[in-house]
Amino acid sequence: MNMDIASEFLEMAARLIYIKTAMLLPRHEEADKLKNELIGELLEYRVCQMVAEELAGMAEYGQFTRKALKLERDKTYRRKHETAELLSAYLAAVGRGKRKLPPPVTAFRQLVSRRIVSVSSRIVYILRKLWDGNSVAFASLFEESRDRSDLVATFLAVLELMKAHRVSVSGTGAGAEIVMVKGSVGVGE
Numbered sequence: 001m002n003m004d005i006a007s008e009f010l011e012m013a014a015r016l017i018y019i020k021t022a023m024l025l026p027r028h029e030e031a032d033k034l035k036n037e038l039i040g041e042l043l044e045y046r047v048c049q050m051v052a053e054e055l056a057g058m059a060e061y062g063q064f065t066r067k068a069l070k071l072e073r074d075k076t077y078r079r080k081h082e083t084a085e086l087l088s089a090y091l092a093a094v095g096r097g098k099r100k101l102p103p104p105v106t107a108f109r110q111l112v113s114r115r116i117v118s119v120s121s122r123i124v125y126i127l128r129k130l131w132d133g134n135s136v137a138f139a140s141l142f143e144e145s146r147d148r149s150d151l152v153a154t155f156l157a158v159l160e161l162m163k164a165h166r167v168s169v170s171g172t173g174a175g176a177e178i179v180m181v182k183g184s185v186g187v188g189e
Contacts, residue, residue: 117149122157130167132182138169138176 019038022031129136141158147152158178161167169180 019094111149115147117147117153119153119156119160122150122153123160126157126161126178127180130178135177135179138171138178141178 015034015038019031019034022028022034025031075121087141126136126141141154142151145154151163156167158167162169165181168181171178
C-alpha cells in the first residue's frame with residue numbers, strides 16, 4: 001500500500017469530518033471559512049488538471065517529428081513477367097469487366113415470354129364449366145391447360161372457390177369431382 005496516498009486520504013477524511021462538526025455548532029463562521037478554503041483548493045486542483053491535459057497533448061518525450069515532404073513519384077514500371085502470367089492476368093481482367101455488365105436480354109426471354117394467367121379468369125372458367133352440369137371431374141379442369149401457368153392458376157382458383165364455399169370436392173385421387181354448392185351464385189353475379 002502506498003503510504004503517501006493513504007495519508008492524503010486520511011487527512012482529507014479528517015478535514016471533512018472537522019468541517020461537518022463545525023457546521024453543527026450554533027456559530028459556524030469557522031466552518032464557512034474552512035469550507036471556502038476547501039472549495040478554493042478543489043478549484044485550483046481542477047485548473048491544474050486541465051493545464052496538465054493541454055501540456056500532455058503538446059509534449060512528446062524523446063521524439064521528433066516533422067511534416068511529410070512532397071516527393072515526385074517515379075511512374076516507370078520495372079518488373080518483368082512471363083507471357084503466360086500476363087495472359088492469365090489479362091483474361092481475369094476481361095472476365096471481371098464482363099461480370100459487371102448487365103445480363104443480356106436473352107437471359108430474360110424465358111421469364112418474360114411466359115404467359116401470365118390470372119386466378120380470377122380461371123375462377124370464371126371453372127364456374128362456367130359447373131353451370132351446366134353442376135358436377136365436373138377434377139382432372140377435366142386441367143385438360144385444356146397449355147402450360148404451368150394455366151395449371152397453377154386453375155388449382156388456385158379451385159382453392160379460392162372452396163374457401164368461398166361456392167364449390168366442394170368429393171372423392172379422392174383421379175376420381176375426385178367438383179360440385180357447385182347449392183345456393184351459391186354463378187357467373188356474372
